[in-house]
Amino acid sequence: MKKKINYNLLVGGILAGGMLLFILIGCFVLPYDPEAMNDGLRFARISPAHPFGCDNFGRDIFTRVMVGARTTLVVALGTVAIGAGAGTLIGSVTGYFGGWLDEVVMRVNDALFAFPSILMALVVVSLLGSGKYHVILALGIAFIPSFARVVRSQYLKLKEMDYVKNARVFGCGHLRIMFVHILPNTLGVMVPTVMIGFNNAVLAEAGMSYLGIGVQPPDASLGRMLSEAQTYLFKQPMYAVFPGLAIIILVLGFSLLADGLGEK
Amino acid sequence: MLEIRDLNIEFHDHSVPETVVYDFDLSMEEGDIVGIVGESGSGKTMSALALCGLLARHDMEKKGKILFEGKELLTCSRQEMRALQGKEISIIFQEPMTSLNPVKKIGWQVEEALRLHTDLSKEECYERAIWALREAELAEPEKVYGQYPHELSGGMRQRVMIAAAIVCKPKILVADEPTTALDVTIQAQIIKLLLKLNEEQKTAILFISHDLSLVRRLCRRVVVMQNGYIVEQGDVEAIFRSPREEYTKRLIASIPSCDRGKQEKDLDGALEVFRAEDIAAGYRASDGLFGKGVEKEVLKGISFSLKKGEILGLVGESGCGKSTLAKIIVGLKGDYRGRLTGAGKVRMVFQDPYGSLNPAKSVGWLLEEPLRLQGGLSKAERHRMVLEMLKKVGLEESIAERYPRQLSGGQRQRVCIGLALMSRPEVLVADEAVSALDVTIQAQILRLLAQLRDEMGLAILFISHDLRVVYQICDRVMIMQDGEIVEEGTPRKVYFEHSHPYTAQLLEASGVFG
Numbered sequence: 001m002k003k004k005i006n007y008n009l010l011v012g013g014i015l016a017g018g019m020l021l022f023i024l025i026g027c028f029v030l031p032y033d034p035e036a037m038n039d040g041l042r043f044a045r046i047s048p049a050h051p052f053g054c055d056n057f058g059r060d061i062f063t064r065v066m067v068g069a070r071t072t073l074v075v076a077l078g079t080v081a082i083g084a085g086a087g088t089l090i091g092s093v094t095g096y097f098g099g100w101l102d103e104v105v106m107r108v109n110d111a112l113f114a115f116p117s118i119l120m121a122l123v124v125v126s127l128l129g130s131g132k133y134h135v136i137l138a139l140g141i142a143f144i145p146s147f148a149r150v151v152r153s154q155y156l157k158l159k160e161m162d163y164v165k166n167a168r169v170f171g172c173g174h175l176r177i178m179f180v181h182i183l184p185n186t187l188g189v190m191v192p193t194v195m196i197g198f199n200n201a202v203l204a205e206a207g208m209s210y211l212g213i214g215v216q217p218p219d220a221s222l223g224r225m226l227s228e229a230q231t232y233l234f235k236q237p238m239y240a241v242f243p244g245l246a247i248i249i250l251v252l253g254f255s256l257l258a259d260g261l262g263e264k
Numbered sequence: 265m266l267e268i269r270d271l272n273i274e275f276h277d278h279s280v281p282e283t284v285v286y287d288f289d290l291s292m293e294e295g296d297i298v299g300i301v302g303e304s305g306s307g308k309t310m311s312a313l314a315l316c317g318l319l320a321r322h323d324m325e326k327k328g329k330i331l332f333e334g335k336e337l338l339t340c341s342r343q344e345m346r347a348l349q350g351k352e353i354s355i356i357f358q359e360p361m362t363s364l365n366p367v368k369k370i371g372w373q374v375e376e377a378l379r380l381h382t383d384l385s386k387e388e389c390y391e392r393a394i395w396a397l398r399e400a401e402l403a404e405p406e407k408v409y410g411q412y413p414h415e416l417s418g419g420m421r422q423r424v425m426i427a428a429a430i431v432c433k434p435k436i437l438v439a440d441e442p443t444t445a446l447d448v449t450i451q452a453q454i455i456k457l458l459l460k461l462n463e464e465q466k467t468a469i470l471f472i473s474h475d476l477s478l479v480r481r482l483c484r485r486v487v488v489m490q491n492g493y494i495v496e497q498g499d500v501e502a503i504f505r506s507p508r509e510e511y512t513k514r515l516i517a518s519i520p521s522c523d524r525g526k527q528e529k530d531l532d533g534a535l536e537v538f539r540a541e542d543i544a545a546g547y548r549a550s551d552g553l554f555g556k557g558v559e560k561e562v563l564k565g566i567s568f569s570l571k572k573g574e575i576l577g578l579v580g581e582s583g584c585g586k587s588t589l590a591k592i593i594v595g596l597k598g599d600y601r602g603r604l605t606g607a608g609k610v611r612m613v614f615q616d617p618y619g620s621l622n623p624a625k626s627v628g629w630l631l632e633e634p635l636r637l638q639g640g641l642s643k644a645e646r647h648r649m650v651l652e653m654l655k656k657v658g659l660e661e662s663i664a665e666r667y668p669r670q671l672s673g674g675q676r677q678r679v680c681i682g683l684a685l686m687s688r689p690e691v692l693v694a695d696e697a698v699s700a701l702d703v704t705i706q707a708q709i710l711r712l713l714a715q716l717r718d719e720m721g722l723a724i725l726f727i728s729h730d731l732r733v734v735y736q737i738c739d740r741v742m743i744m745q746d747g748e749i750v751e752e753g754t755p756r757k758v759y760f761e762h763s764h765p766y767t768a769q770l771l772e773a774s775g776v777f778g
Contacts, residue, residue, distance in 0.1 A: 162620035166680075169594045169612050170634045170687065184624035 009260025015253030019246070023073055026066030034059065034067045035218050043236045053238040055228070061242055068220035069246050075136050075214075075221070076201035082140025083201075084194055087147025088183075094148070095155025096178050106152065109145045117142035118204050122213065130213045132221075139204050143197055150193050154186040195258030199251045206247055222247050265468065266292040266315075266436060271328035273310050273319065281325075284310050286492045288328070294435065295466045297459075299479035299500070301515070302489035303702035304673075308472050311489075312438050314338075315470070316355050317345040332436075350377040354429035358441040360421035364413040370397075371409035374428045381432055392431055400427035401457055418582075419450035423457070430461060437461070438470045443478065447581040448729060452773035455482050474702060476519055477732075480504055481775055488512050518703040520710075520736035522776050528754055529739050534571035537690045537723050538593075538610070541567050543602035545588060562588045563600070564747040570691055570723040575714070577738030577755070578727045579770070585747040586727050590695045593725065606691065611684035615696035617676035621668035627654075627679055628664035634686040649686070656719075657682040658712060674705035681712065685720070695727045710737050731774045735759055743767050 038058035046053045052061035090109075094102040112120065117139070124138035158164065159182065167181050206223030208214035215221040217228075222243045229239035271288035274281050285307040292298055302308040313319045314326055317337060330337040332352070337345065354377075357363040364373060374393040378384055384392065390409075397405035400423040413421055422442060429437055439458065443451040459482065461467050473479050479486055480500055487497040488511070496509045507513045543566040546559045562585040570576055580586045591597040593604065594612045614620040622630060631650040635641050641649075651661050657678040668676055677697065684692055694713065698706040714737060716722055728734050734741055734755070741758045743751040743766065751764040759776070762768055 162614040162616060163622040165596055166612065166614065166620055166683070167622075167633070168596060169610075171637055172633075176637075181622055181625075185622065187624070 006260050008256045012253050012256025012258075012260050015249050016257050017253075019069065019250050019253055020073075022066065023070045026063075026070055030063050030066060032060040032063045034063045034220055043232070046238060052242045053236060055225075055236065055239050056232050061225075061239060064220040064225060065222070065242050065246050068222045068225050068243060069250065071132065071215055071219060071221040072202055072205055072223065072247075072250070075132065075139070075205040076198050078133075078136035079139040079143055079201035079204070080194055080197045082137065083143030083197055084147050084190070086140075087144045087149075088151045088186075088190075090144065091148040091151025091153075092155050092178050092183065095152035096159055096174070096182070098156075102152075105148075109148055112142075112145045113149070117146075117200070118207055121204065121208060125208070125213050130216055132215050132219065135205060135208055135214050139201055139208075142204075143201065147193065147197065150189060151186060154189055155182060158182050158185055191261050192258040195254050195261070199254050199258075202247060202251055202254075265294050265333055266290070267329070267331040268311075268315065269329040269331075271311060271314060271326065271330065273307070273314060274325045274327075276323045276325065284492050285314075288494060290487060290497075292436065292468050292470065295462060295468060296485065297462055297469045297471060297483045299471045299473060299483035299486040300489060301473060301476055301479050301486055303474060303515075303704065305491070306489040307492040308489050309440055312355075312440055312470060312472050315436075316353055316438055317349055318355070347381070350429075350434070351381040351432045352434050353436045353438065354432070354434040355438040355440065356422070356425050356429050356442045358444050360418050360425060360445060363425055364421055366413050368412075369409070370411050370413065370416070370424050374409075374424065374431055377428065377432045393427075396427040396431040397424070399430060399461070400424065401453075402427070419446055419453065422446060422450075422454055426454075426457065426461075430465065430467065433465060434467060436468045436470060438472070440472045441474070442471075444473070444475070448731070448770060449581065449773040451478075452775070458482060476504075476515060476703070477775060488515065514704060518707040520707075520732040522732055522735045522759060524756065524760065526735070526756060528756065529573075531571045531574050531739060534573055536569050536606075537572050538570040538606040539604070540569070540593065541603045541605075543567070543589065543592060543600055543604070545592060545597065545600035562747050563592075565602070566744075566747075566749060567602075568742060568749070568752075570725060572690070572723055573717055573721045574740065575717060575724045575726050575738045577734035577741040578725060578744060579729065579731060579734055579741060580744035581729060581770075584744045586744055587695060589744075590693050590725070590727055593691075594693055609688075609690040610693060611687065611689040611691070612693045612695065613677070613680050613684050613697040616700055617673050617680055618668075618700075620680050621676055621683075623668050625667070626664065627666055627668065627671070630668075630679070631664070631683055631686055634683070638687060653682045653686060656685070656716070658708075672705075673701055674708060677701060677705075677709055678712065681709075681716070685716065685722075689722070691723045691725065693725045693727070696729070697726075698733060699728065699730065706733070713737065731759075731770060731776050735776070743770065 036059065041054045041058035042056060044050055044054035050060050050062065052065060055061055090105060094105045120142035121138035124141055125134055128134045164177060164181060167177050172181065205214055205221065206226065209221045209223030210227040212227065215224050225243040226240060232239055268288060268290040271285060272283060273285040274283045288311050290298065300308040300312065310319065315330060319326065326338055332348065371393055374396055375389045378389045378392055393409060394405045397408055402408050402420060402423050416424065443454050446454065458469055462469055471479065471483055483500050485498065486500045486503055488495045490511050495511045496503060496507065503512060504516060507516055543563055545563045546561045548559055566589060568576065578586050588597065590612065592600045593607060594610050595607065628650055631653060632646045635646045635649060650664055654661055654663055659675060659678050663675065671679065698709050701709060710733065713724060717724055726734065726738055738755055741753065741755050742749045743758065743764065745766045751758055751762055751767045758767060759771065
């Protein structure tokens, strides 16, 4: 009998892995200076020298996709780190202790949940100003409620397990029970959640930069590039196609990866 | 009427096909009661589900023949199968809590089979449903008809399940561990009910159970299964009296016996290690955020003591407060009244060996945890003590590297016992610690507990609903009813010279004496 292959994991791994490799190479070698303008190369077509063509300032699009994907990745990772970190902390405390604290925090959480996370991020950015690190902070904060909710539900379930009771019988302190005994057991649920969060963060960053409140020029990010490209959509369609493709591959890769991990 | 020949069931969801049932043969006539006995993984449930047409998964293969009144069930179409399901062949499942749909009224669920298989009018359906509910001996069928499952107790739900199964007057009723989740007194009632149905309706019953003594009370013929094979089959009494196969002998030997000649240990001079005085506790059942809340009394002044090397049995049905008492003793429930002496050295073994070990940690890590909390020991010392403990509970040293999911139920329960003993307690509370195990494993764990008691001078509070097990292992027994101890004494005294009617009722229901 043939062994069942986890296609989600396989394809997701290839797409996400390829994209990560592409970004990693871009950290060390770049074909051109991403910010060097060249009037003679404005809207240059695809050629061996410029595989993705050039943009309205004559900058090499391939180079800028490489750099832009890196920025997007950094923003997404930072966002997920803040969201998952703070979310885990809040979720575990409220889920484990319950009571009025849980009620209050989760109702606030519900209220935050009612707004789209991008709207929340907009508020933070308009208070702090735009820029890469502010975007990370803004999106990170906006992502906390969704993580907190997942972690809390896990804690609610796991704290009733006999092994947790047993740990209490041994005289384990609350902190030790929460983070040494229970936390590793949330991993199965957290991994796919983080993956999905990562995707949402990529899209949110692209969206914010597209609206012009994310990463500021001349920095490149995939969303920023899309937003600039729309003006020249007919003159240089490749300007929009390649950053768009990069986003699709990144998001699709991690989505499939998340599904694949969840299947096991 | 029913003829199963050479039934083989194979699973294909792994790289290597796995056969779970080999060459299963069985024939049943009208009015037969046949039991299938076996431990978990023996294939008893699989065989029965195949008969009911409930094994229709794409990744499995069934070979052989199932003939029901001349009709081949394995090859017939879905439509033909559906026409039989619920009408000619019905099934009752183990778990009464999940086998009823919580959002539908009882009446609706009982009538479902009628709606599917008959053209009865609404009024006729109602009549039949009430008849079935009355047949299942529910006290007020008209009232139950309009209720939801959550308004009923476990025993009542199982009666409803039976009513739904017999409403079309099936020829065969498959009962898959129908009493396992129920208390002994309820269990006895359900067995009586099944016998009555068999007698009056001539319904043939295929009774699947891991409980040999239960099968003996209900069935005329028995099929003993192990690892997918039929080991032995034949007349129940004949098999009990003179089992031919080694495995059957072992199964029968694993049933704890209650003979009068039990050796009783003399504990007069032993040191008292634990004492509970007037323990009372309750739960506040609140009705919503602003509800007043009603104090429900669970324990009403429990007093007892434990001596070094004593095993004290605590017997009672679910809801009598025995688990609450265990929680108080080990310190998991703080709001109680009364006084505990010696409670610092109490550890616990839980019922479910699958839930009481942290799946994210290795066995070695888990066993080290009490020592780590205690402090003052080096890593090497801790590791050495873990290996010693593994040996003590009868496990190999290599188990330390493994994770709980890689262990069998019996091995896990050994690890749980080892874990409880790591911090050298004087008292061990075993809350239904062997109830979830197969009988042969159960016998091993009981031996282990008795041996540890002898070696370490451990006092054990052994909480159980199984009167046989308690009789076998305990030095003293307490019978608990509604938060009170109604009878106490040596097993021989409690079992043979009891004074309280509840004790008599329990003993009667569990069929300890035939």
